[in-house]
Amino acid sequence: MRINKNSSLRLVTVATLAAVAVLTGCGEKQQTPPPGAGQPQEVGVITVKQESLALSTELPGRLNPYRVSEVRARAAGIVLKQVFHEGSDVKQGELLFRIDPAPLQASLLSAEASLAKSEATLAQAKLQEGRYKELVAVNAVSKQDYDNAVAAVKQGLADVAAGKAAVQTAKLNLGYTSVTSPIPGRIGKAQVTEGALVGQNEPTLLATVQxxxxxxLDFTQSSSDMLRLRRAFDSGKLESVAPGQAKVRLVLEDGTEYPLTGKLLFSDVTVDQSTGMVTLRAEFPNPKHELLPGMYARARLAQAVDKTALTIPQQALQRGQGGSASVLLVGADNKVLAQPVKAETAVGDKWVVTEGLKAGDKVIVQGLQKVRPGAPVKPVAAASSAPASAVQGQ
Incomplete structure (x- = not known):
């Protein structure tokens, strides 16, 4: 096959022009600046404002019963019957155990007989004293005989009083054979079985009612935290929560919050020397008996109100090496500034800043990964987030 020279020349020329066009296009594309190059980066900012903030702390503790009563045998005898069901709720005065009353019934009868004898003796002594009183007036009996009759009456009165006391004691002991609950609450397992001999030499533990x-809820707080709060109160920076308005919330072992609010009852007046902690106690309603003694729980305790608190969203705070905290601000010239801050307390989804910021500062909360200190930016209002009033325990 023969190829025309003119055709070959035309093909070479077309290929050369196409290559030049491609190179020219590439050069123009490389020289064209990307869209937005050299323009300030847009960032979302929030303006720091002062707000009234309830400060709370979360402290671990254990649940304890409101009252505990150890039911013990006060009468000696054999347990005839256990009336209650273990683990059930009992009322105050409800019968729990029956102890054999026969020996104590016999003791009561004996005491009543002794009382009747004393009363009879007293009656005889009174009659004799009355007769002697008339006779001694006419010297029919000696004064000594009359004095003996008066003393016999007094002795009889004493014997009757002792007999009445013995009868009352016997009745009490007989009543103790019916063992009742001294408080309302939940009773645990029985500590004795039917047929057991109880009340010998010492009161025998029968069961426990709670x-x-x-x-x-008993929990502890370090004395250093209490001192820091007290200094803040004294300086006027913090306003103490009124006792009637203080709220204590309860966080259960599974992380859920107990729906009913408790109240703080007291703070111990002494500091544990071994731990440096102060014991506090809160009271919670428990109508459904969901809370049980011994359960671990955490108390969210409102302790103070900061009238001039400065808060920032958690995503705005950056931590450096050693735990140092800082935020990125937008300066007056719309350039990024790195500002060290002090933020030790988290409240809801925010940090409470105690040093490094002032009201009116513009803190970058969105677009932090795209800017660095000194870079020009275009600040815009950050998209809305969780409400600033999200406070632990509120």
Whole structure:
């Protein structure tokens, strides 16, 4: 096959022009600046404002019953019957055990007989004293005989009083054979079985009743935290929460919050020397008996109100090496500034800043990964987030 020279020349020329066009296009594309190059980066900012903020702390503790009663045998004898069901709720005065009353019934009868004898003796002594009183007036009996008759009456009165006391004691002991609950609450397992001999030499523990509504939470706080709060109160920076308005919330072991609010009852007046902690107690209603003694729980305790608190969203705070905290601000010239801050307390989804910021500062909360200190930016209002009033325990 023969190829025309003119055709070959035309093909080479077309290929050369196409290559030049491609190179020219590439050069123009490389020289064209990307869209937005050299323009300030847009960032979302919030303006720091002062707000009234309830400060709370979360402290671990244990639930304890409102009242505990150890039911013990006060009468000696054999347990005839256990009336209650273990683990059930009992009322105050409800019968729990029956102890064999026969020996104590016999003791009561004996005491009543002794009392009747003393009363008869007293009656005879009174009659004799009355006769002697008339006779001694006419010197029919000696004064000594009359004095003996008066003393016999007094002795008889004493014997009757002792007999009445013995009868009352016997009745009490007989009543103790019916063992009742001294408080309302939930009763645990029986410590004795039917047929057991109890009350010999010392009161025998029969069962334990615990009152669960309301219920206590005992927890501790370090003395250093209490001192820091007290200094803040004294300086006027913090306003103490009124006792009637203080709220204590309860966080259960599974992380859920107990729906009913408790109240703070007291703070111990001494500091534990071994731990440096102060014991506090809160009371919670427990109508459904959901809370049980011994359960671990955490108390969210409102302790103070900061009238001039400065807060920032958690995503605005950056942590450096060693735990140092800082935020990125937008300066007056719309350039990024790195500002060290002090933020030790988290409240809801925000940090409470105590040093480094002032009201009116513009803190970058969106677009942090795209800017660095000194870079020009275009600040815009950040998209709305969770409300600033999200406070632990509120």
């Amino acid at each position: 009152q669960l509504d309301p219920i206590y």
